[in-house]
Amino acid sequence: MKPSIEKLAEKGFLFSALFSVSITILIFFFMVFFSFPLFKGGDIAKFFTLEWNPYESGFGIVPMMAGTGIIALLALLIATPFGIGCSALISVFSTGYFGRFLRKVVEFMTGIPTVIYGFVAIFLLVPFIREIFEKGTGMCVLSASIMLALLILPTIILFISNAFNAVPKNYLDAADSLGATPAQKLVYIIIPLAWKGIISALVLAAGRAVGDTLISLMIAGNALQIPKGLSDAARTLTAHIALIIASDYESPEFKSIFVCGLILFIFTTLIILALRLLGYLKILRNR
């Protein structure tokens, strides 16, 4: 091909790459641009107060931050033992038929749309939770975190089981020749060697849990309060963004969702940096 075409193509490739990464910067820029008037006006402190009351100009987003934190943390707490258990089953205990089947199921789970989890939960889990607590609507922190745990489980399981499989084979062979049982191999060799992988999986899952919109929007109840118990309704940052549809683009109410967006963006960046620090991002990219 002519050298000029080569040059042109290279420019084109470079331009596409620059365009793609500039989206990230643009998103950050837009979040700052739209929430900037609030920073400048000096009433940013108001946003970090407890009260959300648009009629008396209280736009505190602390309840939403608390809701996000509590729901995501609870989901992680539920999902972690299951995640480690299932990945140990896949990589260590049942490498035969059942393990392969379980892995297929988990891979299949990554293909189920979030909105379907939410939809089924409304008619299956929520009535059940309502019966248990015997008060409220059943749309509460507990229901949301159970569904969220189910949503992030595939991420956790696939990531941890990849980390387990990456343990050098000769270590395992050595353990085998010393007569170690599978459980001993898991506790004394695989987990100590793969702990970074486990932490990375949890960090990644935390990112997914915080970033998910539909489940918390559909089944967390969306109440504007700091949840005090498992049966309380709560609202997350993501659901808050989805719920505020202000027609008046100049109102502080509308601008406050960009502060939420900025917080989520910074959180995502921190997650990515943490994953880099752990050195496990390569596995993620390869998937």
Add this chain to the structure above:
Amino acid sequence: MNRFVEYQIKLFCWISGIILICTIGILLAFLLHKGFSSLNLPLIFGETRPLDGLFLKTRVVDGLFPAIVGTLLLILTSIIWAIPTGVAAGIYLAEYCNEKWKPGFNLLLDILAGIPSILIGLFGFAVSVFLHKHLSEHIYPCFLISSLALACLVLPYIIRTTEQSLVNLPFFIKTTGLALGASRLQNILLILIPYNLSRIISGIILAIGRCAEDAAVIMLTGAVAMAGIPDSLLSRYEALPFYIFYISSDYNSQEELMKGFGACIILLLICVFLFALSHILKRRAAKRFAIHI
């Protein structure tokens, strides 16, 4: 470690595996049980005659047809934006990018891949507000904005699959063409990309799946409950995921609810089909590499 603890660990792992499978089983069984009876032609076409609806002669009012068409059009449009950009950027990262710039590109792309979809939606919404204020009064959140936002959402996936599939090629394949006198561009376009096509396509299909399932982006950028089939890029539209969300919060009758379950099954079938297709292609690609190496 005594035998009892070992036994407990093993038991715990098996129980967690079985609980997981049962949960998913119950979930799917519930969905199928509830929605199976509503899976028929009236679900899709309402009271319109199917053929009239299909060829756009009559507007389908109370069926899922506009939502399904909306979703498919949306996927198609966003993929048209995302594929050229994504593949080109992937080629750049794999073949041209120098080591000084690479960490920066990687960091920004990783952040883009990790950004919650609602934030991409908010970005699209902000862009439409910005354009509304500064460019034209007629720009509102619409089909065009949605498809662009969805393209942003799936761009990092397409870039990564393209890049990884090029980087992971065996050395002799990368160099044979060059040794025979092909230029760099010829080598990429005529040898590396065709050789890798099934892997790249599997990544693209996965990206299509993400377009199909995402509700958070389209919720903020112009999907509405009743709009019919979009007639221009600047009109509002219906989409399956949004329809499901809408029904769950705002159904008036048992009949509507049943339609919600039907919509769930259709969406699930679309996603599972795409997912399986991508899986098969990936596996075929893996087999092909196994022979060569």
